[in-house]
Amino acid sequence: MERLWTPWRRTYLEGGDSHASGCFLCAHAADSGRDRENLVLFRGPLVFVLLNLYPYNSGHLMVAPYAHTGDFAGLDSQTASDLMHVSQRAVDALQRVYAPDAFNLGMNLGKSAGAGVPDHLHVHVVPRWNGDTNFMPVVGETKVLPESLEQTYARLTGQFEG
Numbered sequence: 001m002e003r004l005w006t007p008w009r010r011t012y013l014e015g016g017d018s019h020a021s022g023c024f025l026c027a028h029a030a031d032s033g034r035d036r037e038n039l040v041l042f043r044g045p046l047v048f049v050l051l052n053l054y055p056y057n058s059g060h061l062m063v064a065p066y067a068h069t070g071d072f073a074g075l076d077s078q079t080a081s082d083l084m085h086v087s088q089r090a091v092d093a094l095q096r097v098y099a100p101d102a103f104n105l106g107m108n109l110g111k112s113a114g115a116g117v118p119d120h121l122h123v124h125v126v127p128r129w130n131g132d133t134n135f136m137p138v139v140g141e142t143k144v145l146p147e148s149l150e151q152t153y154a155r156l157t158g159q160f161e162g
Contacts, residue, residue, distance in 0.1 A: 025120040029066045039153055042089075042160035046082040049090055049160060051149055056104075056126050058147050059094050059156070063087045064122035072109055072121055083123060086160075090125040093159035100127035 028038040029048055035041075039051035041061070052060040063086050065079050075083070091103055104126040108115035147155075 023068055023117065023120050025062075025064045025117060025122060026068050029064070036153065039149060041153070041156050042086070044082060044086055046079045047086050049086060051152055051156075052124070053149070055145060055149070055152075057100075057128065057132060058145050058152050059098050059100070059127045061090045061094070061125040061156075062122045063090055063125060064120060068120050070109070070115070070119040070121060072107065075121065083121075087123045087125055089160055093156060094125065094127045097155050097159060098127050101130045102128040104128060 028040055028050060031038060032040075032043065035043075039053065040048055041051065042049040046067075047063055047065045049061055049063050052062050063083060065075070065083060067075075067079060069075065072080075087105060091105070094100060094103070104124070106124055107121060108124075109118075109121075111118045
């Protein structure tokens, strides 16, 4: 039997990565000098876009406010509006670059809902293709991605300008 290994995910699953030492979204929001290293693709006045370090599919983006809050209902109207507007721009950019068949957009509000970072809102924007789910995630608990995060970053760089 052939095996695919994803050892890079073990640290995250065990909770031993940079998330444990604080909010990685706040750290990436504050560290504008290392956008490529932090996989940040776009910075607006109220929200920013970055690649998901543990993507479900190539192109999996997160749109997050700079404000550290997990309270979606209490989000001010301008930030909420910008969060949705930039999520639309993310869908448009992914459509142009990857031409997926569909998208999943969503937020997990609270730990019980599956939020890995319950105290900092973020919208997941996941491109989907017909047949992109197969036995690997179900049986092997492994997702096979056709490109590296660096390749994805390079493909999406500049797509939010204008």
